[in-house]
Amino acid sequence: MRADDGWIWLHLNLGDQRCLRWLSQSLAVPQGLAVEFTETSQRQYLLVRGDYLTGHLNDFRHEFDRDCTEHAWLHLLMAKNFLLTGRVKAVQSAERLRKDLTHGMVFAGPAQLLSHTIANYPDTLDGLHHALLDELEIIEDHVLDERHRGERKRxxxxxxxxxxxxxxMRSLRRALVHAERTLPNFPEGLAPVIPRLAHLDQDFEVMEARARFFHDEIDAKLASETNRQLYILSALTAAFLPPTLVAGLFGMNFEGLPWSGSSWGFYIALGLCLLSSAAVWLFLWNASRR
Structure with missing residues (x-):
């Protein structure tokens, strides 16, 4: 985008290896700044280097067919007469800015354009916070309805x-707070962003604490269900063990077994099996009442 008063905004695809040479030749950007702009960073920051403002901010990847929360880096380099933004993966902030300009939004200079770009971050984070909060409430309903299977992974x-x-978000907030303290001409449009991020920080802390509580509750319900199943399995094992022992004794092919010559021998052995099971069930029932 080129403005009438002589400043320009360029959004570069840093996957193109020619960007570094083009910055030095076409815009006379110092070699060190050009390298810093094109290289990947591991932290968010905004710094003044001579007559330039440089920085790296964490953005969200832009997908044309769906919402995406995958993170991608937005590279920044600003001077009096231009604002450069760059990316390796498509980012949402550049797409939003393109739409705003298409709809006729006007900016007085590079600083105002930069402020508008960063000021959209809290809106994006707030939308994602509400989406996660809705997801958490759905999980809560399922847990309360005893439909917690599968909700643990979710x-x-x-x-x-x-x-x-x-x-x-905390990293962005620290970067802006540091920039506000150190930059001689901190963009005025960025000042309201810091308290908004502080408010979102508290909202995320509350939501994470709530999610941990639900996680503990799901674990407790699963542990209770496992213990109940183990109790049933133990009760069945204890109930069928005496009949198995009785049947094993009377099933041996030896002489002298009780009632082996009686026509009622089978029924007597069956009765012993049932009585032993009943005795175990009575014992377990009395034990559970204590």
Whole structure:
């Protein structure tokens, strides 16, 4: 985008290896700044280097067919007469900015354009926070309705996304707070972003605590269900063990077995099996009442 008063915004695909040479030759960007702009960073920051403002911010990858929360880096380089943004993967902030410009939004200079770009981050994070909150409430309903099977994995995925978003949001907040303290001309449009991020920080902490509580509740329900199943299995094993022993004794092919010559021998042995099972059930029932 080129403005009438002589400044320009360029969004570059840093996957193209020619970007580094083009920055030095066409815009006279110092070699060190050009390298810093095109290289990948591991942290978010905004710094002044001479007459330039440079930085790396964490953005969200832009997908044309679906919403995406995968993180991607937005590279920034600003001077008096231009704002450069770059990416390796398509980012949502550049797409939003393109739509705003298409709809006729006007910016006085590169600083205002940069402020508008970063000011959209809290809106995106707030939308993702509400989406995760809705997911958490659905999980809560299922847990309360005793339909918690499968919800543990679903909750773990939601908690992982919460942690990632919260981590990157805190990093962005630290970068902006540091920039506000150190930059001589901190863009005015970025000042309201910091308290909004602080408020979102508290919202994410509350949501993560709530998710941990649901995780503990699901684990407790699963443990209770497992214990109940083990109790039933133990009771069945204990109930069938005496009849198995009786049947084994009377099934031996030896002389002298009781009632082996009686026509009622089978029924007597069957009665002993039933009586032994009943005795075990009575014992377990009395034990459970204590």
């Amino acid at each position: 909750l773990m995925l939601a908690r992982r996304e919460m942690a990632q978003l919260h981590r990157h």
